[in-house]
Amino acid sequence: MAVINRGFGARRRDHDPRLPPGQTLVHDWPVLSAGPTPTIGTDEWAFTITTESGAEHRWDWQQLHELGVEDVVTDIHCVTHWSKLAMAWRGVPVDRLFASVDTHERYVMVHSYGGYTTNVPLADLLGRAWIATEADGAPLTPEHGGPARLLVPHLYFWKSAKWVRGMRMMPTDQPGFWEQNGYHLRGDPWLEERYW
């Protein structure tokens, strides 16, 4: 593509090498959701991992916290071109939930309150993802996915499912909500895997 926009660039932001291609640094935190914001109280909240055998592993709010919440400082990248760098989160590493789960399947469909789904390979969750309960030093607000959302910062942020309620193991990678609606099956920001 050889289109040069004469006169553009005067209001440019500083380029930061920590930004993946096509991303712009923002200092607010945009909200994007396909539908209304669900409201779930922590007293009714539960997270369930379901395996191929039908076994269900369930944690309520307190049980989640008993696994140990840790601090995470990470960059996040939205497919709509905005990124936030060095954002402070708190969450439970997904590994700690899977420690008690027996499965041979390698793919996960993540489910949220309100019906949202997204698919993630298990290898992209272990050691690289959290069930997050706080961001920027405060409990996650409902607009941003509270009481808990998945946090998978190395993939585009639509994979960090808001209002997360569980994971279902699957033998092959199947498209979740946005992946059925034009977005890339994996979503690596460094390869600009935005759309089909």
Next chain:
Amino acid sequence: MSAPARVDWHVARVVRRTPETGSAVRLVLDVPTWPGNDPGAHLDIRLTAPDGYQASRSYSIASSGPGPEVVLAVDEVPDGEVSPYLVHDLVEGDELEVHGPLGRFFVWHPDESDRSPVQLIAGGSGIVPLYAMAAARESVPDGAPFRLLCSVRTPSDLFFADELGALTATRVDVVHTRAVAPGSTEMPGRLRIDSLAELTAAPSAAPRIYVCGPTPFVEAVTGWLLELGHPPAKIRTERFGGS
């Protein structure tokens, strides 16, 4: 437009540029390779500075159907990087790189068989994709009943005002939050749950609802819609900006 169009980069040429409101411009683009888009779809515009610096932003498309004409209405974001360029510096004959069409969820399909009512609710520049839907509805014989509620600050902030006034297949209601037209008996004021209920299809009509606008507007309106009894599954949202 029922078969999904491939998402590609295209070169667009600005054919016409006219002021839309005091802060927005209407851009008519000629995009020879455009595959067409559904009403409600959007595209990314990528600008490249002479030294190679690039920035991309998403914009809803005000038109629908086959190309090559694609219409945008861009509102200037105060302190923005891309919108001030599009609103003030772009001239007719300039070229732009666009990436699209994007959006398969916040779209309305004119060839649908569903005849249940459609309720569109727009805050400010959120009118753009909803105007595309209402404009497409004009050419559908015996289509679903359409209503459009727009919330804007003053009459001069309404995008596509003339076209909205000429729609025959969509009932349009406008709420002015700061100032009304001279001689109007309307009282200016923000939309509230009671005025929302008065000016939109009731839950008993089971409308399919599309809400678009700044995030705080969408959050408030969807909260009220749920309170009024509309099921969440019938509400689709498109938001911009932080909370």
